[in-house]
């Protein structure tokens with residue numbers, strides 16, 4: 120979502136004369152778009168700011184002004200504290216206010232005689248109603264944010280506090296944005312939300328749509344692939360199962376976080392489902408779409424997690440055989456209920472469990488990649504390559520696929536003969552010169 124937000128900041132700053140710049144030495148403004156989800160990410164912000172300050176000072180020495188901004192969830196959570204600890208920062212603004220950037224920039228450069236901006240409001244108006252239609256950077260695989268915020272309040276998570284309560288965009292706005300992305304060359308649309316399957320946007324007639332219904336409508340558009348992320352097991356619904364069953368364009372890979380395989384831990388995490396509920400969802404999806412594979416997020420060392428609880432997580436990993444999975448050591452976040460819980464798991468135990476878990480996840484992932492050897496798979500070349508003659512694309516199961524080919528193939532889908540499944544990716548060769556679809560369709 121931060122990638123999506125950063126791209127939209129580019130769009131909103133364009134009329135002011137700003138454009139993306141990879142070189143911090145010549146930048147007129149640097150925006151650090153931040154994540155607050157774990158402590159490590161937050162810590163990085165201040166060390167990064169210290170580094171970026173040098174560019175600002177170098178510009179100042181040349182008589183120029185460089186604006187330095189902190190955006191995103193750390194800005195939302197730390198607000199004034201950032202302004203105090205890093206007084207050289209010009210703007211601090213949360214994820215729901217970046218549509219106000221033109222005004223904030225004017226204030227920061229002193230156009231109205233004001234200076235420092237700290238903007239951590241949750242404005243009444245919605246940013247999506249103020250963002251420009253034009254999008255500068257549309258890749259072969261594009262994000263489309265449809266839902267934001269969360270009302271679930273898992274006890275470990277800062278999102279409900281930093282992103283705010285759940286909000287769904289209107290169906291019309293979403294479909295218009297999808298059309299523009301496709302016109303701009305997107306072949307794959309990845310529908311985004313913190314809790315994307317809780318989507319409940321309204322159409323023009325005021326009827327509420329769920330995610331399943333929305334996916335059916337997006338599939339009517341000339342898009343090749345559709346994905347959605349991130350979903351919550353509690354919000355699976357009939358039309359979403361139907362979408363998996365009936366829509367070939369909906370990719371057979373789903374990121375469905377479990378967090379823990381232990382019912383006791385799931386309960387104190389406030390996930391509001393059991394391990395068995397989760398298995399039933401997996402089974403139903405497999406029944407509807409037999410080739411589907413899964414990804415997940417898992418936390419180890421949540422307060423109160425015993426070896427037995429951890430084993431239940433390992434059992435779940437073996438049951439689902441995730442083909443990729445993010446795993447984290449529990450990190451106490453200020454202001455969340457879990458931060459005050461008893462039964463802290465020692466750091467050493469957390470690390471040891473994480474290693475065991477990641478080894479097991481890696482084994483399943485490698486086994487799946489190996490199983491793909493000898494198959495011919497459609498691959499969307501969706502990443503521009505740094506190395507001439509080397510292309511990177513994605514399989515339907517979201518595996519990275521490395522192939523040789525001309526960079527003009529960027530944005531095309533080609534058939535690839537998979538030669539090797541490595542622990543983290545696939546390597547293959549293009550089967551024929553036949554291109555299934557090109558960037559222009």
Ligand code: 5AD
Pocket residue numbers: 156157275276277376378416417418447448449450451452
């Ligand atoms: N500690 C560790 N991991 C966390 N996540 C969210 N909050 C925490 C935390 N306090 C993980 C969850 C979530 C993913 C985005 O980050 O697994 O799904």
Ligand code: SF4
Pocket residue numbers: 269270271272273276277278279313314351
């Ligand atoms: Fe955080 Fe996801 Fe739980 Fe919402 S559902 S509180 S975003 S982990």
